[in-house]
């Protein structure tokens with residue numbers, strides 16, 4: 307179980323970033339009123355470094371299922387999204403967007419709400435079945451940027467709104483949920499979903515925030531499960547034990563069920579059938595939702611529904627991709643991940659955090675580099691670790707054997723500006739499997755490495771030291787050069 311480190315709750319969303327470096331233009335300084343008809347949405351794309359704010363002035367509206375509070379200003383920077391209204395509303399909009407318009411084609415929202423209704427029926431049936439009743443366990447699969455995460459957020463928020471406590475599991479390591487990228491997070495949503503944090507689970511609670519549920523964070527320091535499918539599957543087997551154990555221990559959570567978000571790289575069941583089937587069996591998935599690809603839908607339906615016996619058939623539903631869902635370029639996604647890291651250490655303007663500095667001698671550190679099994683040439687994900695491969699000397703321990711996932715390294719300046727995960731396992735006399743399966747206690751930022759004095763200065767969200775635990779350095783999270791100046 308991950309410790310409840312401050313900072314884990316503040317990185318779920320791209321909104322509420324640092325103030326704009328640019329002076330706003332005269333036009334963007336004037337607040338305008340946008341009137342939205344029923345079942346329409348205000349779609350907007352805001353660049354990094356720009357400020358954009360929206361206030362609900364009349365009617366009702368929601369962002370990914372979470373209702374906006376009337377007259378409250380919501381700020382966005384480096385963000386793409388849509389404010390949806392069922393009955394119509396007025397919004398006051400201020401700031402500069404790269405694109406903004408009223409989306410009229412919103413059939414997807416009705417369809418998604420119907421899925422929520424279906425999940426509610428299954429939850430009621432679970433309650434009627436008594437202590438053994440289990441709620442729906444949903445797997446969301448589809449290509450990149452088709453709205454999978456938006457669907458998961460909406461289903462979670464609607465569930466929470468009617469008093470449920472669904473558990474969300476994010477298997478997309480490129481987008482950290484309540485943690486930086488490189489994390490796989492499971493968290494049970496609490497009774498109040500906030501627009502800022504996306505799921506309303508923030509270990510640092512504001513005055514109106516609800517009780518905190520501690521996320522369970524595992525480390526997958528690579529951009530895709532396919533980097534090392536066998537290790538990914540083994541990690542999931544371990545994670546599933548804990549996640550399902552947590553659900554078993556809490557009747558409400560068990561009945562509310564599980565919603566699993568997946569990376570787009572798993573959208574081809576031909577090549578990734580193995581991983582998908584593993585997720586389905588380990589988490590006892592009862593419903594598959596797919597967005598965006600007819601071929602994928604047919605493939606999944608054939609493999610997991612039609613070709614199985616009645617008692618093993620898993621229904622597969624194909625959902626509409628939101629018209630506004632847009633692909634982001636590599637640079638936007640990279641900036642979004644860097645912003646998440648900033649929020650992890652420094653919080654949001656309304657809930658700032660003060661990270662702590664720790665200076666540790668090399669001799670007290672056990673740092674392991676996570677080795678990628680793939681020979682991917684995706685430069686975007688190549689960290690200093692991969693790029694400066696030759697600088698590292700494994701310590702000759704068992705970890706440098708061929709096929710090993712981790713190798714122990716000596717600290718060096720190549721670690722500067724990187725993030726390392728603190729694993730809940732000892733740093734010595736530990737094998738690959740234990741490092742891989744241990745949950746993440748939190749992340750450290752390498753602020754400085756002094757090779758002469760043989761000391762590393764870390765930035766941590768917590769004043770407490772982490773003892774002799776193993777630290778893992780991988781392709782994700784990526785280094786953030788300008789976190790401390």
Ligand SMILES: Nc1ncnc2c1ncn2[C@@H]1O[C@H](COP(=O)(O)OP(=O)(O)OP(=O)(O)O)[C@@H](O)[C@H]1O
Pocket residue numbers: 347349350385386387388448449450451452453454455456457478481568569570628629630631632633634
């Ligand atoms: N209705 C909408 N209007 C405007 N923007 C939207 C809408 N739905 C989703 N988006 C935006 O489109 C982008 C892709 O959506 P989302 O992240 O939900 O997709 P995804 O399938 O989870 O993508 P990935 O697998 O790449 O993480 C996001 O920036 C999201 O905020």
